[in-house]
Amino acid sequence: MRRVAVVEDNPDNRLLVRAILEEKYNLCEYASGREAIAKAPRDLPELILLDISLPEMDGTEVLERLRAFRALEKVPVVALTAHAMVGDRERFLAAGFDDYIPKPILDPTHLVGVIESLLAGAG
Amino acid sequence: MKTPLDPETVERIRALGGDELFSELVGLFLVHTPERLKSLRAGVFENDLSRAEKAAHSFRSSSATLGARSAAEKAAVLELMAQRGESEALRKNLPAFEATAASLLEFLGRSFSGSTE
Numbered sequence: 001m002r003r004v005a006v007v008e009d010n011p012d013n014r015l016l017v018r019a020i021l022e023e024k025y026n027l028c029e030y031a032s033g034r035e036a037i038a039k040a041p042r043d044l045p046e047l048i049l050l051d052i053s054l055p056e057m058d059g060t061e062v063l064e065r066l067r068a069f070r071a072l073e074k075v076p077v078v079a080l081t082a083h084a085m086v087g088d089r090e091r092f093l094a095a096g097f098d099d100y101i102p103k104p105i106l107d108p109t110h111l112v113g114v115i116e117s118l119l120a121g122a123g
Numbered sequence: 124m125k126t127p128l129d130p131e132t133v134e135r136i137r138a139l140g141g142d143e144l145f146s147e148l149v150g151l152f153l154v155h156t157p158e159r160l161k162s163l164r165a166g167v168f169e170n171d172l173s174r175a176e177k178a179a180h181s182f183r184s185s186s187a188t189l190g191a192r193s194a195a196e197k198a199a200v201l202e203l204m205a206q207r208g209e210s211e212a213l214r215k216n217l218p219a220f221e222a223t224a225a226s227l228l229e230f231l232g233r234s235f236s237g238s239t240e
Binding site for chain 2: 009010011012013015016019020053055082103104106107108
């Protein structure tokens with residue numbers, strides 16, 4: 001199983017992601033940006049789902065810090081956001097994310113499709 | 124009582140993980156929401172708008188996950204007011220939002236204990 005990480009402070013959103021992905025991927029869950037920065041370089045996920053609105057440190061800053069680790073610099077990172085505004089996707093791509101998924105995540109086909117596409121691209 | 128939950132969202136949750144997943148999500152909402160409401164109120168009345176914004180955002184995200192659209196939309200309004208630094212508007216709108224949240228909690232409490240119908 002390929003390893004996918006989710007960085008999400010809301011336990012209900014982590015639960016939803018787990019319900020969709022746990023049978024397909026080896027899932028690492030981090031409840032904060034700090035936890036992700038501390039553990040992801042050791043866990044070495046092949047793709048990261050990263051909530052934008054995290055306490056203490058927002059998703060964009062977490063992305064920058066994760067990318068600073070050589071082992072993670074090329075790992076695809078997907079922004080998760082409840083903001084869902086026109087132009088979000090372009091804004092997040094410009095910030096360095098590889099894709100964007102609006103919350104709540106209730107469409108497993110879309111989520112898995114995005115993950116599979118990026119994993120295929122990452123080799 | 125009319126359900127405050129969007130039936131399509133509830134069905135999607137059940138399609139993902141059945142009644143067990145729905146019950147777990149409701150349980151998490153019931154456990155975490157009082158703390159978020161407390162934090163929101165403290166943020167509003169202590170003029171800590173960053174705290175208020177985060178609490179409103181968390182509530183919005185969790186209520187939207189369950190399909191509680193009206194409550195999520197009201198939380199989004201408070202979140203935006205906090206972002207814009209509109210302290211007075213936050214104080215004015217907080218009681219109505221808290222009433223909506225209390226009503227939702229009451230509904231979900233009954234739902235969680237198996238008397239939704």
